[in-house]
Amino acid sequence: MGLIFFFILAAMAVVAAFGVIFNKNVVHSALSLLVNFCALAVFYFMLNAQFLAIVQILVYAGAIVVLFLFVVMLLGAELGEKVSTWLTVRNAFLAALGLVLLTIIGTAVFENNHVFQTAGKTGDLTTAAVQQYGQTQMISRALFTDYLLAFELASVLLLVGIVGVVWLARQPQERAGPEENQ
Amino acid sequence: MINDVPVSYYLLLSAILFAIGAGGVLIRRNAIVVLMCIEMMMNAVNLSFVAFSRYLDSAAGQIFVFMIMAVAAVEVAVGLALLVELNRHKQTVNTDEMNSLKG
Numbered sequence: 233m234g235l236i237f238f239f240i241l242a243a244m245a246v247v248a249a250f251g252v253i254f255n256k257n258v259v260h261s262a263l264s265l266l267v268n269f270c271a272l273a274v275f276y277f278m279l280n281a282q283f284l285a286i287v288q289i290l291v292y293a294g295a296i297v298v299l300f301l302f303v304v305m306l307l308g309a310e311l312g313e314k315v316s317t318w319l320t321v322r323n324a325f326l327a328a329l330g331l332v333l334l335t336i337i338g339t340a341v342f343e344n345n346h347v348f349q350t351a352g353k354t355g356d357l358t359t360a361a362v363q364q365y366g367q368t369q370m371i372s373r374a375l376f377t378d379y380l381l382a383f384e385l386a387s388v389l390l391l392v393g394i395v396g397v398v399w400l401a402r403q404p405q406e407r408a409g410p411e412e413n414q
Numbered sequence: 415m416i417n418d419v420p421v422s423y424y425l426l427l428s429a430i431l432f433a434i435g436a437g438g439v440l441i442r443r444n445a446i447v448v449l450m451c452i453e454m455m456m457n458a459v460n461l462s463f464v465a466f467s468r469y470l471d472s473a474a475g476q477i478f479v480f481m482i483m484a485v486a487a488v489e490v491a492v493g494l495a496l497l498v499e500l501n502r503h504k505q506t507v508n509t510d511e512m513n514s515l516k517g
Contacts, residue, residue, distance in 0.1 A: 234418045242427045249431055252450050253438035265450050268431075272457050278419070279468040284479055288460075291483050296453065296490050303494045304446055307501050323441050330437030337429035341422050348421045348469065355472025374473040375480065382477070386484040393488035400495040 238278070245271040254318060257311060262300045269293045283368045424465035431458035445500075445507045449493050456486050 248271065251264030269292040276285035357370055365373075375383055431454060438451035460479045467475025497507055504511060 238419045238423060242423075245427070246430060246434070249434040249438075249454055252447065252454060253434065253441060258444060258446055261447055261450060265453065268454060269457065272461055275424070275461060276464055279424070279464050281464045281467065281476055281479075284460075284464060284476055287480070287483060291487055292453070292457070296487065299490060299494060300446065300450060303498060306498065307446075307507060318441075326440040327437055329440065330433045333436055334429055334433035337432070338426060341425045341429065345422050348425075351470065353469075353471040355467075355470055355474065357467070357471045357473045371473055371476050371480075375477055379477045379481075382481055386481055389488055390484060393491055397491045397495040400492070400499050 234278070241271050241274055241278075245275075258304050259301065262297055262304065265300070266293055266297045269297065280362070280367065283371055421465050421469040425462050428458045428462040428465070431455075431461070443509050445497055445509050445512070446494075448509060449490065449497075453486060453490065456482055 245268055248264045248267035252261045252268065255261045255264060269288060273285045273288040273293070276282075276288060357367075361370060435451045435453075435455035435458060438454070439448050442448055442451065460482055463475040463479045463482075465475075467473065467479075500512060501507060506512075
């Protein structure tokens, strides 16, 4: 039962991923991206990562896709690329490169399959602990003790990102300093 | 329901999504779609992190995914702002025409 559900969702995610690439209209690409993100959120639910599933929907589906759509509309770039056919020599070569990459990663997965199956469980996020404390509580405990430095660095990164975006998005005449004005 | 999907299936799905994203970065010339494909590659890696976190009972994978999401959000914001700025200068989002560092 779980396996069938997995394959249906996986097919959805893969088709949506192809849709991102092969849609000529960028708005349709963004909507395919939304489907892909939502399918991954359901995978996170299947993998007992409820907190991440909600964050995935909030951040990716809620914020990032909307940002993409906003910029596409702002630039009027939904049909910026004139694509008559996808079947060119260049695209075939690049698709072959992607297949080579997939073969390498797939071989790595198959060669190490026995390790995945026999690996000992190392962490403390066990089913009993999750039922006692709750998933989000255990994640946040790890986040604010062992990974506190990374958390603070992420906040600094977000601040730098905000400042950078505000500076980039100003009008050109505002940005030029007094010495650059002529 | 959850335990009957082996971890290698999740890893293979992650590899497929990553390869599709990488192919999209190479094939498309619209910079917005290229950014979308980079997001897809990040999401593929996130999936394998969560799968490992589930099968090793470890919280570390989920923390990493959390950090990747923060980085991805910043990256998209800065990348799209750069695109808007570039569009002001050259009136295009085609990566083939972005061939000079100094406008």
